[in-house]
Amino acid sequence: MATMTANRAAIQTRVIPTRDELDIMAQAAREFNAYGKTTIRCPRCGSEFKHYYIGTREIFTCTADNCIRIVARGI
Numbered sequence: 001m002a003t004m005t006a007n008r009a010a011i012q013t014r015v016i017p018t019r020d021e022l023d024i025m026a027q028a029a030r031e032f033n034a035y036g037k038t039t040i041r042c043p044r045c046g047s048e049f050k051h052y053y054i055g056t057r058e059i060f061t062c063t064a065d066n067c068i069r070i071v072a073r074g075i
Ligand SMILES: [Zn+2]
Pocket: 042, 043, 044, 045, 046, 047, 062, 063, 064, 067, 068
């Protein structure tokens, strides 16, 4: 079972935002969609947000490792 520790780095942690954090992220996402950037920072750690697409999925995440992140499915 020692291999579980070795493989831990490959596991991506997805931290679910609280409702308040989600409100802030939603506002930041609106600014990204309107202006292509946002001055809003992560309410949990103060880092910048990152916004990008993978296929039809819209990813909105804090730039810090293992911080809050949301994934929305596009149309
Ligand atoms: Zn953060």
